Amino acid sequence: MLCDxxxxxxxxxxxxxxxxxxxxxxxxxxxxxxxxxxxxxxNFLAPSFDAFDFLHDEDELVCDNCGYTLSDFKDSxxxxxxxxxxxxxxxxxxxxxxIQPALTHKGKKPDVSEGLTENEKEIKKLEVQLKQAVNEENxxxxxxxxxxxxxxKEGDKHE
Amino acid sequence: MNNxxxxxxxxxxxxxxxxxQPFTTNTNIEKANNVLTSAFNALSEVxxxxxxxxxxxxxxxxxxxxxxxxxxxxxINNSDISGVAISQDNTVSIMVNEEDHxxxxxxxxxLNLKRAYDIISDIDMELMTSLNFAYDNQLGFLTACPTxxxxxxxxxxxxxxxxxxLTNNLSDMVSTVSKLGLCVRxxxxxxxxxxxxxxxxxxxxxxxxxxxxxxxLVESTALKICDLENKARQLLLERNKDNxxxxxxxxxxxxxxxxxxxxxxxxxxxxKVKLGCALxxxxxxxxxxVDELIKNITPVKINKxxxxxxxxxxxxxxxxxxxxxxxxxxxx
Numbered sequence: 156m157l158c159d160x161x162x163x164x165x166x167x168x169x170x171x172x173x174x175x176x177x178x179x180x181x182x183x184x185x186x187x188x189x190x191x192x193x194x195x196x197x198n199f200l201a202p203s204f205d206a207f208d209f210l211h212d213e214d215e216l217v218c219d220n221c222g223y224t225l226s227d228f229k230d231s232x233x234x235x236x237x238x239x240x241x242x243x244x245x246x247x248x249x250x251x252x253x254i255q256p257a258l259t260h261k262g263k264k265p266d267v268s269e270g271l272t273e274n275e276k277e278i279k280k281l282e283v284q285l286k287q288a289v290n291e292e293n294x295x296x297x298x299x300x301x302x303x304x305x306x307x308k309e310g311d312k313h314e
Numbered sequence: 315m316n317n318x319x320x321x322x323x324x325x326x327x328x329x330x331x332x333x334x335q336p337f338t339t340n341t342n343i344e345k346a347n348n349v350l351t352s353a354f355n356a357l358s359e360v361x362x363x364x365x366x367x368x369x370x371x372x373x374x375x376x377x378x379x380x381x382x383x384x385x386x387x388x389x390i391n392n393s394d395i396s397g398v399a400i401s402q403d404n405t406v407s408i409m410v411n412e413e414d415h416x417x418x419x420x421x422x423x424x425l426n427l428k429r430a431y432d433i434i435s436d437i438d439m440e441l442m443t444s445l446n447f448a449y450d451n452q453l454g455f456l457t458a459c460p461t462x463x464x465x466x467x468x469x470x471x472x473x474x475x476x477x478x479x480l481t482n483n484l485s486d487m488v489s490t491v492s493k494l495g496l497c498v499r500x501x502x503x504x505x506x507x508x509x510x511x512x513x514x515x516x517x518x519x520x521x522x523x524x525x526x527x528x529x530x531l532v533e534s535t536a537l538k539i540c541d542l543e544n545k546a547r548q549l550l551l552e553r554n555k556d557n558x559x560x561x562x563x564x565x566x567x568x569x570x571x572x573x574x575x576x577x578x579x580x581x582x583x584x585x586k587v588k589l590g591c592a593l594x595x596x597x598x599x600x601x602x603x604v605d606e607l608i609k610n611i612t613p614v615k616i617n618k619x620x621x622x623x624x625x626x627x628x629x630x631x632x633x634x635x636x637x638x639x640x641x642x643x644x645x646x
Contacts, residue, residue, distance in 0.1 A: 221336045233413075235340035237333055237448035237456045240463075247460050251453075254461060256495065257522025260454025262465040263435070265442050279444055284355060 218242045278307050318424060319592035320540050322472040322512065322605075325383070326430040326529070327419035328438050329457045329466035333448040337458040338392065338411050346395035346411050353410040356444040357399040360437055363408070364400050368393035377614045379407075383421060388412050406433065413458050414466075416441070427469050427533045431525060454521060464521030469529045471536040476511040476589040477546030478539075480558075487542065495519050496535055510585040510608070515539065547593060562590030570641045574630040580611045580637060598644040607637055 158164050216225040219242065223235025228243060240247060251258055281304050288297040331337055335349050354365050368376065368389065379385045379398070384407040389396045396411040409417040418441075420434040441447075448456040454464040462468070478484055488498045499514045515536055517528050550558055565586040569575070575583075584607055591601040598604070610619065616629045616636070624632060 221340055223340055227340075231339065232460075233339040233458045234337060234456075234460065236336040237331065237450075240450055240453060240456055240460075247453075251460060251463070251521060255464070255519045255521040259452055260450075260464045260521060261527075262454060262467070262524045263438075264454075265447055265449050276446065282444075 216242055274307055274310060278304055281307070319588075320474055320543050321425045321536060322474055323421055323423055324425055324427045324430050324469075324471050325419060325421040326427060326434050326467065326469050327417055328434055329414040329455070329462045329468075330416040330418065330438070330441075330445075331448040331456060331458065332415050333446045335415065338395075338413060338415060339458050341395070341411075343395060349415050350395065350397050350410050352445060353408075353416060354397065354399070356441050357408060359444060360440040361406075362402060363406075364402070366398050366400070368396045368398070374614060374617065378618070381609075381612050381614055385409055386412060386417070406437065408437070414462070416445075425471065425533065425536060427471065427529045427536075431467075431469065431529050435525070461518075462520050465523075465525050465528065467520055467525050467528055468516050469532040470514045470516035471532060472512060472514050473536065473539060473543070474510075474512055474585075474588065475539070475543050476585065477543045477550055479511050481546040481549055483542070483546060487539065491515060491535060491539070492518075494531065494535060496532060510581045511589070512585075547589075551593060558593070559590075559595045562586050562593075562595045566590065566596055566641070569637050571638065572634045574627070575634045575637065576630055577612055577633070580633060581608065584608050584611070584637075597646050598641075599646055600644055603640055603644050607640060611637065 217223070218235055218239045220238035221235040223239050225243060225246070228234060228239070228246075234240065234243070234247075248258055281300050285297055285300040285304065288294075288300060332349055332352065335341070335345055338346065338349075341349075350367070357363050357365065371379075371393075376385065376390050376393070379400075380387065380390065382404065384400055384404065385398050386409065389398065389409045389412045392411050396409065398410065399408040400406070405422055406418075406420045408419070418434050418438055420430040420437075422430045422433075450456055455466040457463050457466055475484075475487075478487055491498055495518055496515055497518045499516070500512075515532065517532055520528070523531075565583040569580065569583050569587065584604055587596060588601075588604045588608070590596040591598060591604060609615070611633050613626075613629055616633050617624055619636065620629075620632050622628075
């Protein structure tokens with residue numbers, strides 16, 4: 156079906172409004188939909204990739220942790236792992252500046268783990284697994300986990 | 315008229331990812347299963363959730379959870395690796411291996427965003443004692459899609475807005491709301507058409523404001539839209555009462571007397587009856603039965619009500635009989 160507005164491109168956006176039985180149907184192509192207020196909110200959510208343009212002739216960036224490439228990011232709008240935020244940082248910040256009111260997080264922080272050492276975090280994690288193993292009556296695993304926890308706690312004392 | 319006729323429900327969700335694992339979009343079965351196991355272990359510590367692995371759920375059960383907004387279509391698409399934890403009262407659901415490792419959400423009736431945020435935030439804090447969430451000092455909580463980064467929060471209010479639609483004010487409302495950094499969608503998520511005059515109002519940005527500021531903005535905007543909706547309904551009554559009453563009563567007449575009816579036709583007619591009840595053009599013993607009917611007429615719910623696996627035609631017959639019976643029992 157052709158776009159109701161430009162009559163040139165295929166219509167990909169569809170809306171139907173029923174007013175006292177009079178149904179008004181609108182079919183628009185992507186370009187005309189962008190200009191139409193009713194559809195503006197849909198487009199706002201799609202990440203804008205204008206920021207990639209300057210990179211076309213440069214070497215492909217690759218995340219050294221997960222192997223995700225800049226092309227993967229560009230194609231899907233998604234990142235591969237938390238390390239991608241370091242590798243593609245400039246591009247991400249450039250994109251975010253167009254859709255976010257500010258570029259610094261003001262909200263809640265994971266305080267719970269912030270003050271803990273890596274050892275203490277590991278102990279907490281193992282304790283959760285231990286409870287789970289006991290619940291599942293997997294006493295062999297529970298025994299192993301308990302030994303690990305004791306060893307880590309001993310390690311803490313010697314530090 | 316009051317806001318209860320307009321605001322259906324409030325929902326807050328937080329997107330979180332485990333720091334050491336690749337995001338769901340870039341994972342393999344083994345790593346995804348590690349995420350599922352870690353998340354379920356942590357969740358079983360926090361509260362008495364019912365835990366379901368999607369691969370063990372029947373498709374009907376998943377469809378019902380989807381209709382009840384407990385899970386998303388994307389979670390079903392990932393059913394070989396995904397799971398969900400649901401609270402005993404069905405107000406909290408935590409999806410695992412959706413777009414993000416965890417999508418923690420709380421949904422409450424009416425305008426209740428602050429309480430929904432408090433509930434889900436407490437659960438989130440508890441989860442953080444055993445799970446290491448991906449977090450960056452500048453960007454906050456890291457998400458698979460950068461548009462959710464920061465708070466990872468989306469606060470949304472589901473609203474019934476026939477007055478704004480019928481007075482042709484929808485596109486103005488949408489453009490005003492989008493200037494505030496919020497967006498309006500059809501009730502059934504991204505890309506869905508707005509059926510039954512039901513819309514979701516939610517924040518588009520997630521970074522640079524606190525969770526409380528975002529919740530406050532969505533809540534105050536929802537209240538302003540309520541005022542607009544009430545004014546639009548008043549205007550409809552003043553200028554077009556005869557036509558409106560005729561439309562509402564015809565809808566009521568069809569619903570009460572038809573022999574078979576599809577989900578979409580029933581949904582459209584019930585929305586008009588719901589408007590009629592709010593404007594006192596129809597009096598039912600318990601107007602809230604209309605909301606119950608709207609929830610219960612989908613194919614999955616009709617199959618459940620009938621205790622059978624009906625064909626589409628059989629469902630249309632059952633639906634017509636069911637709606638007719640409920641409306642007849644509520645006639646004054």
